[in-house]
Amino acid sequence: MHASSLTERRKHETRLDIARTAAALFVADGLRATRAEDIARAAGVAPRTFYRYFATKEESVAPLFAAGAQQWAEAVRAAPADLPVAAALRHAVTHALAADGPVAAGSLDWVRSLLRMSAESAALRSVWADACHTSEQTLLTILAERAGRDPAAEGCPLELRLAAGIASAAVRVAVETWAAGPAPADGAAGPAALAERCLDALDAFPWP
Structure with missing residues (x-):
């Protein structure tokens, strides 16, 4: 593996480790009571290392939001090429938001906890909004x-x-709705099922 690629991979792993540690501390001790220094110590890094990656304690969970959002988008890319857009989107939410294993279920639990905390934290809501925009x-x-067009082009x-x-x-509304309630992630009121319902409500939209 190229040295620069290995360095980037290590940075990515460090960011994720800090993010998981931060989420665990937020859940255990509360967002307000947790300091950036507490996260750094629990993650086994120096405070200056923490601040090299994240400007605030709230930003430290951004990799968890980003990972889930990226998984959903990549699931659309992985959908069979012959599927129309609406079908590809449904295919993607079924795969990306399903709690079909302990890792997936655990990730959704993190998201649920963090979204509930964001109700009282404008900074955390901003981190979530940035992840959704990206x-x-x-x-x-x-x-x-999929449409053979250049998204960067003016046309x-x-x-x-x-x-x-x-x-x-x-998808955002589905995840937020599920996170606000008590339903398990793998049921009819889970994020995948709710996302499908949201997409079903858009059947009248003239998908490209």
Whole structure:
């Protein structure tokens, strides 16, 4: 493996380790009571290392939000090429949001806990909003690729941008709705099922 690639991988792993540690401390001790220095100590890094990766304690959980959002977008990319957009999106939520194993279920539990905390933290809500926005831009790129268009070009169709925005909002609303309630992640009121319902409500949309 190339040295620069190995360095980037280590940085990525360090960020994720800090993020998991931060989430665990937030759940155990509360967001307000947890300091950045507490997270650094529990993660086994120096405070200066923490601040090299994250500006605030709230930002330290951004990799967890980003990982889930990226998984959803990549699931759209992995959907069979012959599926129309609406079907590809449904295929993606079924795979990306399903609690079909301990790792997936654990990740969704983290997201649920953090989203509940965000109700009382504007900083944490901002981190979640940034992750959702980034996911929408990634989804736009993927939908454009499926349509054979350049998402960076000025001529990227309005319909593609709207499709990415609507689909991203549907998934966000589904996850937030599930997180606010008591339902398990793998049932009819879980995030995957709710996302499918949200997408079903958009059947009238002229998907590109």
